[in-house]
Amino acid sequence: DAGVTQSPTHLIKTRGQQVTLRCSPKSGHDTVSWYQQALGQGPQFIFQYYEEEERQRGNFPDRFSGHQFPNYSSELNVNALLLGDSALYLCASSLSYSPYEQYFGPGTRLTVT
């Protein structure tokens, strides 16, 4: 049983560019959450998707957007990248009817230069 997978593992972008990160949830999980973990900090909640809709959103600007596909996989898009967007981006999946355990992927390390 594959766990949560994310791609790519690492990414280097230039300020002002756009980036798309991808996540495949654990088998059977229908809810996907995205978190940003800056260096030396705990993860911060970006948003959560269920049934292809954004169900909850954290305190992040509109430059951060997402999508969930019918197979429950998800994308995180960040436009107009800033240096401060450099971080580890974590995807977590869970079951809508048992949301208390979120399973995290290994993350995508984004560096903005």
Next chain:
Amino acid sequence: AQSVAQPEDQVNVAEGNPLTVKCTYSVSGNPYLFWYVQYPNRGLQFLLKYITGDNLVKGSYGFEAEFNKSQTSFHLKKPSALVSDSALYFCAVRDGGQAGTALIFGKGTTLSVSS
């Protein structure tokens, strides 16, 4: 506003000794509390959770946590530390009185177990 605090950036303990990693929380409703561990260049691994019930929660790898409502604390404990327990530990909370399942994480505590 919901929050968690991990007052120690680092905890050092000798192998075989008991360990405690501290966490305090602030929520408006009933707290749902979690501990996760992160190894270098890895995602977070779930250790244990408190939703309701017994104040002492047992989790993975011999870890346990004690929920104390009067002190708003949820400290992580292990009777005998292993060198392999060295990692970054995060406490997290979800406000049970609010919709959504977003987790609010602390800043993390680095546990270093020496042989």
